[in-house]
Amino acid sequence: MKDELSGLTGVVTGGSSGIGLATVLRLRALGAQAAVIDRSVDGTVEGFQADVTDSESVDAAVEAIVARFGGIDILVNNAGVGAQGAIDANDDTEWHHVWDVNVVGLARTTRACLPHLKASPAASVVNMASVAATVGLQQRALYSATKGAVAALTRAMAADFLDDGIRVNAVAPGTTATPWIGRLTAASGDADVALRALEQRQPHGRLVAPEEVAEAVAYLASPRSLSTNGQVIAVDGGLTAFKIVGR
Known part of the structure; x- marks a missing residue:
């Protein structure tokens, strides 16, 4: 519904590009005011400069x-960084x-927003997890550990804030067409081969679009989803749900 978020204000961390920017645009399309917290902001979004660390x-x-x-x-905890390698690849x-990050x-951003979320009649927090929280991916040990923590934290937050009327959910995207993936493939030595490998890792044979993730965020943020709480919704082309024999 076009105006289902009318009268609401959303905050998106890391909202200047990729999934975050797609989320800002989707919230606005549904009638919300949307503000971005990011380390660098420009005139594309209503931006407020900050570092989540x-x-x-x-x-x-x-x-x-x-x-x-x-x-x-609405708070969308989207800010994040990637990491490559097995458990011995990254130093302390x-x-x-x-x-x-x-x-x-x-936790920092949620803590800062909490008094205002408690005052809202339609409060929702959406965290950005990953399929790496539930599927073992090669060369993603550190990243997977943090996203597993995000999934667990989401459920704990949902339980803690239930009586405050704040719903807490998460989206777990598959590999998504973001600037970070672009840099990752560019640094691989053969960008086309690296991109194809990432595409084929998902059953539908392509990267997830940021707009597809934003659509799931908007669903979770909407007051129309009041019975959806403590959930981690995968947007991954079926990666965590099934395996096609022969692929």
Whole structure:
């Protein structure tokens, strides 16, 4: 429905590109006001500069958003970073950094938004997990660990905030056509071969479109989905659901 989010304000972390930007555009199309928290912002979005690894900057951005829009009804914890390699490929510094962005960053932003979400009559948090939380993918140990934590944290948050009227869910995308995947394939030595391998990993033979992920986020954020809570919804072409024999 075109105006199902009318009157609501959404905040999307990492909303300047990829899945985050697609989510901002989808929320707006459904009638919501949408603000972005990101390390760099431009005129494409209503942006508020902050780094999710820094509590002070997150708190300041959230307060600026509330001053601008009057409240927060929807929080999409989308900001994240990738990591490659088996468990011995990343040093302690990298482990701490990726964990700080993907997991603790989610906690920081939620904590900052929590008083405003509690005041909303239609509060929803949507976290960005990954199929890496439930399927063992080669050379993704660190990334998988953080996304497994996001999935577990989503369920814990849903239980904690039930009585506050805040629903908490997550989307678990398959490999999605984002700038990070573009950089990953470009650095592989043969971008076409690397891209084809990523496409074939998913049963429908292509990358997930950011807009497809944004559609799932919008469903979870909508007040029309009041009985959907504590769920992790896969948008992965069937990767986590079935295996086609011969592929």
